[in-house]
Amino acid sequence: MVDIEKIRELVAMxxxxxxxxxxxxxxxxxxxxxxxxxxxxxxxxxxxxxxSPAPIVAAPVAAPGGAGGIPEGLIAVKSPMVGSFxxxxxxxxxxxxxxxxxVAPDTVVCVIEAMKVFNEIKADVAGTIEQILxxxxxxxxxxxxxxxxxxx
Amino acid sequence: xxxxxxxxxxxxxxxxxxxxxxxxxxxxxxxSTNDVALAAAERSVASADGLAVFAEYQTAGxxxxxxxxxxxxxxxxLCSVVLLGPDEMAQAGLLTLVAGVAACxxxxxxxxxxxxxxxxxxxxxxxxxLGGILVESRPIASGQRAWVIGAGINCYQHANHFPPEIRDQxxxxxxESIEPINRTALARQCLSQLDMWLKPGxxxxxxxxxxxxxxxxxSLGRPVRLRYEGRVFEGRTVDVDPQAGxxxxxxxxxxxxxxxxxxxxx
Numbered sequence: 001m002v003d004i005e006k007i008r009e010l011v012a013m014x015x016x017x018x019x020x021x022x023x024x025x026x027x028x029x030x031x032x033x034x035x036x037x038x039x040x041x042x043x044x045x046x047x048x049x050x051x052s053p054a055p056i057v058a059a060p061v062a063a064p065g066g067a068g069g070i071p072e073g074l075i076a077v078k079s080p081m082v083g084s085f086x087x088x089x090x091x092x093x094x095x096x097x098x099x100x101x102x103v104a105p106d107t108v109v110c111v112i113e114a115m116k117v118f119n120e121i122k123a124d125v126a127g128t129i130e131q132i133l134x135x136x137x138x139x140x141x142x143x144x145x146x147x148x149x150x151x152x
Numbered sequence: 153x154x155x156x157x158x159x160x161x162x163x164x165x166x167x168x169x170x171x172x173x174x175x176x177x178x179x180x181x182x183x184s185t186n187d188v189a190l191a192a193a194e195r196s197v198a199s200a201d202g203l204a205v206f207a208e209y210q211t212a213g214x215x216x217x218x219x220x221x222x223x224x225x226x227x228x229x230l231c232s233v234v235l236l237g238p239d240e241m242a243q244a245g246l247l248t249l250v251a252g253v254a255a256c257x258x259x260x261x262x263x264x265x266x267x268x269x270x271x272x273x274x275x276x277x278x279x280x281x282l283g284g285i286l287v288e289s290r291p292i293a294s295g296q297r298a299w300v301i302g303a304g305i306n307c308y309q310h311a312n313h314f315p316p317e318i319r320d321q322x323x324x325x326x327x328e329s330i331e332p333i334n335r336t337a338l339a340r341q342c343l344s345q346l347d348m349w350l351k352p353g354x355x356x357x358x359x360x361x362x363x364x365x366x367x368x369x370x371s372l373g374r375p376v377r378l379r380y381e382g383r384v385f386e387g388r389t390v391d392v393d394p395q396a397g398x399x400x401x402x403x404x405x406x407x408x409x410x411x412x413x414x415x416x417x418x
Contacts, residue, residue, distance in 0.1 A: 017406050020381070081241040082413040090214065106291065114413035115272045117244045117287040119297075139381045139414040 007033065075125050076133075076145035083114035085146065087136045095136075097147070101129045109147055112140065127151040155226040155308045155335075158206050162336045169347035172233055174202040176343075182207040184214055185232035186302040190290050193234045193298030200298065201236040204343055213304065214286055227309050227324075228283075229338050232302040233346060239297040244289065245412065246356050248273050249365045249394050251285045251301045254345035256368045259283075259305065261345075262337045263329045268370035271392050271417065275305065276370055280323035282306055303342065307335045358395065365394040376400060378410050379418045385410070 022033045087095040097109050103123040111118050131148040158178045182188045185205045193200040209225040252273030267275040275283040283305035292298050306324035314322045325333045372389045391399035397412040
């Protein structure tokens with residue numbers, strides 16, 4: 001079991017040094033601590049069968065609502081690229097969609113930006129927005145679910 | 153202030169491009185040239201590829217962070233170019249670099265000023281900003297995507313044309329150059345330079361583009377402010393790779409790599 005005090009110390013150190021992620025091997029366990037805009041997230045990743053060699057990168061952790069995590073009957077609108085998520089065309093505008101919005105396949109639901117290229121993303125599915133899985137300006141990965149849509 | 157206006161006739165005179173500027177429009181006023189270009193791409197798919205839209209004045213020009221971007225009527229070169237392609241994102245980052253390199257070279261060719269690129273694609277003369285680029289894309293009919301490269305380059309402004317709060321951070325060709333400024337020639341060069349990279353049969357070779365970008369990049373060690381995952385970091389640039397991102401010596405001591413896709417200069 002990972003020492004909780006050790007994690008506290010690590011989080012304090014991460015805050016002090018502006019670190020986004022720390023991976024720690026402790027006996028049979030890998031601990032990944034990530035800091036986002038909100039509270040730090042601690043994930044304990046049980047080690048695979050073979051104790052060595054140690055993995056260089058921690059096992060990928062499913063994003064919220066990721067593969068397998070999508071509730072039955074809903075379809076995820078996924079990010080086609082790595083970048084930053086924007087819910088509205090500019091900071092002063094209302095979001096493209098909100099929970100309860102009806103969308104058609106060609107409805108623009110958000111903008112993903114990378115390197116000052118702002119890309120409108122469409123729903124590709126007809127239905128109702130059931131859940132928004134990312135916050136405005138949050139960094140998103142390729143294939144990460146952004147919205148859950150209940151198909152019409 | 154009366155500055156010489158752009159005309160389609162003058163811009164296309166002697167323009168020898170294959171793709172960019174097949175159709176040229178000059179508007180007296182537009183919300184933003186990117187908006188006009190995106191709407192044109194939606195309206196007339198296929199024939200919009202290569203369309204170049206210029207405007208003398210933007211009522212809702214966009215800058216970084218959704219900031220409104222103002223220039224006196226006729227003072228800046230405001231231009232957007234439409235490219236149509238398959239709805240895939242693989243080359244999105246390259247387009248922003250092409251736009252920066254092309255704008256940089258267009259200024260060099262027509263004014264003798266050698267601006268430098270600040271990652272990813274702002275044009276600087278010393279520590280003052282001369283111009284900026286904003287690329288936007290929109291899915292359009294038949295599985296295609298319209299890419300619009302929008303550029304704004306300050307041409308005729310004097311210092312007092314800039315708002316006081318940015319006066320010491322902004323510049324124009326008029327301020328920098330001893331030669332008379334020819335905005336029409338600059339417009340034509342922007343189209344020609346983009347065409348060199350984007351005309352049919354030209355593979356957008358990432359390595360070639362990367363080295364062209366690095367050749368025009370401003371020197372390292374400059375102060376930088378970045379937003380990364382919602383937080384702001386300040387420091388000095390240690391290394392830059394146009395596609396990978398920036399290595400920054402943070403003011404609080406750590407040295408950290410900021411990846412290109414998730415970081416924004418603020």
